[in-house]
Amino acid sequence: MAERTSYPDGEPCWAQLLTRDAAAAQSFYTELFGWDCRDQGGWTMCHLDGRPVAAITPDPRAAEPPAWTVYLATSDLGAAMGRLEVAGGKLVEGPLEGYALATDPGGARFALFQPGPFAGAGVRDEPGAMSWAEVNSPDGQAADAFYATLFGYEREQVPGGVDYSVYKSGGRPVCGRLRMDEHWEGVPSHWMIYFDVADMDAATARVTELGGEVPVPPFDSPFGRIAVVAHPAAGFLSLRRPPG
Template sequence: MVENKTYAEGAPCWAQLLTRDAAAAERFYAALFGWECHDQGGWSTARLGGRPVAAITPFEQAADPPAWTVYLAVADLAAATARLEAAGGKLIEGPVAGYVLASDPAGATFALFQPGEFAGAGVTAEPGAMSWAEVNSPDGEVADAFYHAVLGYEREPVPTGGVDYMVYRSGGEPVCGRLRMDEHWEGVPSHWMVYFDTGDLDAACATVTRLGGQVPVEPFGSPYGRVAVVSHPAGGFFSLREPG
């Protein structure tokens, strides 16, 4: 478990689900992770042991299926936004309330967030909390160049059995990753994937299925533990990780 009050530049610090049926999503994640959802006047903060871990926001125009948005911490939002536009990114929303919603050159959506009074997730890397995030992109070199220009990531290739995977580091510490989508990903748009930890991956996947969700990618081994890709009933995809 890691208690968080500050985040390194470019580190995933928050996750938000935009969905047309927020009430159903809250019930699903409460049953899966034990989240307690608190209404904030139009959106809800999900808490784990009293600490904020994510947001669930009702939105009639949400994508179908809905998607999790990863927030990346920056020390200077205006400067990071300028770098983003210069590197070929696209602004979608903001700046407002300390963040901008944007997309990278391949269309993957993410947010830049400058922590203020609210610093982001209060805990990471424990069951029910975010532990990792990665951008899945069809062109690894373009993604690497873009995120290096915007957030200064140092890049470290990781041998993963023929998969083109890069760990992004900030200040020498691993903060997130990049996976190049090959022919097996045909038809899947570029996107950011958020990971939540679990103490028992097989049991968690069974719970997902029991609650009406799906497990499109069954548990498999990785250098960082066992992983599965799952979704809640409305189709909000995310990954579950059981640390090795």
């Protein structure tokens, strides 16, 4: 298991789901990923083999469908918030208890998080755990400029027919950016979170058995086999079976 105790600046380190039906969301992810969801007094910490992987928070005002929020690590929240405003982002909430909720210039929502005693997800890149995140934007150049200012990412363009960039921190890939083309018409800018699975066919079949849908069926990519799935109470997310 890929245990984690720290994250470099700019790396996705945590994921939170806001939903109007937390009980249904917990049931869905428990069945799909084998999570152990533990009440924290108003919200739920989800564990995988004893390690924290995500949070599910009930909110009667949550969007429909529910949305996952990615938390991006920063060693200095105050400085990051200053760069946020300079780069054209907007503060939505906070700072509060080491985090701030923000949007980029295209409207994609994310959180800045300065780890303290709690560092974020205790496991990554394993079945049932977060493995990747990317911002989907109709203006790739604007997104690249904003996040480079915010975190100093190094950008690597992925060859092929899709405009996709990998963002690196200290030379290591940490997240990505997809430019949404005409096939995404009507879809607002957003961050997409990926969770790994051991068997893609079994996982997508289980999604439908649990009342979810697979709007983007499994396909092969340079980063593994990917599918986009959704559940009425648990939102959209991507599943990934790593290559090899």
